[in-house]
Structure formats: structure tokens, C-alpha cells
Amino acid sequence: MGYQNAKKLLRLINQLLEISKIESGMHHLKVNKKDIVLFCTSYLFTFESIADQKGITLDFQSQSDKITVYFDSEKMDKVFTNLISNAIKFTNEGGKIVVDISKKKELSLEERETVEIVVKDSGIGIPKDRLPYVFDRFYQADRVDRSDIEGTGIGLTLAKELVDLHSGKIEVESEFGNGTSIKVILLLGKDHFNSDEISENLQMKTLISKLIHL
DSSP: OHHHHHHHHHHHHHHHHHHHHHHTTOOOOOBEEEEHHHHHHHHHGGGHHHHHHTTOEEEEEESSSOOEEEEOHHHHHHHHHHHHHHHHHTOOTTOEEEEEEEEEEEGGGTTEEEEEEEEEEOSOOOOTTTGGGTTOTTHHHHOGGGTTTOOOTTHHHHHHHHHHHTTOEEEEEEOTTSOEEEEEEEESSSTTSOGGGBHHHHHHHHHHHHHHTO
């Protein structure tokens, strides 16, 4: 038990440090053009053995076989680690987790084309009065009276910060006792990134620099 608590504390400290780096402007993106469908499919099923142990079904759905998106895979890895591990944690035996991907036009983002990745579970859900605070890193500590349903920790705070770095959005819908749905919205294209955030640009600059100094 002591070892598990130490692991949880270490993870909490690492997440706090990462959030602090983001807020201080020390975190920089390295985005590449990748297939988000393949990325999410591969990632979801790394949780298959854990889900099997709890008797939880994992399902994947996508509007298209391939959707190309610019994103930092290391940072999106952390986003989906938090979303899927939370879904598994709060879904009871016999439950189901679905990841669904589709292209949309987002009105709140100037009708830009976007990709929406939805992680939906059939778990215990979140009470209505808590929904406005799920991305608040300090909220959990203030609600010890609800320890039976707490536990998302600052993972969702970190996920939001990382999605924000991508100029995206993250939204949550939930009903207590009837599951939770978390939606990550990412812009298509690369106009919303600075040139030094795009890995292919950095590689080109490095190559040109080497050629100049030959």
C-alpha cells in the first residue's frame, strides 16, 4: 500500500510540475502531421489488459479510416492517458468505454474544420454541481466529503492545459450514475501553430544550418 501511495504522489508531483512549466511558458510544442485515427486506435488498446481485468469492453469508432492532424504526440499521449485511465477507474465491471472520432465544423472556433475525439464511459458519472470544476486542480482537495466519487485528481487539469497548447478545446458532459463523455476538439491544418512549433520546419532549419556550415 505504501508503494502504491508513493507512486500516486510521484505522479501528482510530476503533473503539478508539468502544469507549472506550461503556465510559465516553458513548455513548447513539437507537432507533426499524423493520423489521429491510428494514434487513438493504437493507444486505446494498450489499455485492453487493464480493461479485461475489470470486465470492461473497449470500443473504437471513427467516421473516417484516416484523419490527418498536426499534434504533439508526446503531449496527446498524456491527454489520453488521463482520459482513458479515468474512464476505466470509474467504470464498473461489465461497463463499456467508447472512443469516437469524427470531423466537424466548430462554430465557437470560427467555423474551422476540426476533429473531435470523444471518450465516453458507462461509469458512475459526475454530479451536476461538480461539472463546472472538473478542470480545477484545487477542487478535489476541497471536496473530501465526496471521496467516494473523487479521484480524477489534477489529471484533467493537465489534459486541458495540453489541449489548450494545441489551440483546441476540451469539454465534459456527465450525469451522476449514468456515465461521462469527454470531448477533445483539435483544429485541422497548421495555421494555428507557430513555425517553430512544427517539427518539419525545425528539421528543415537544422538541415539548412548544417549545409551553410559545410
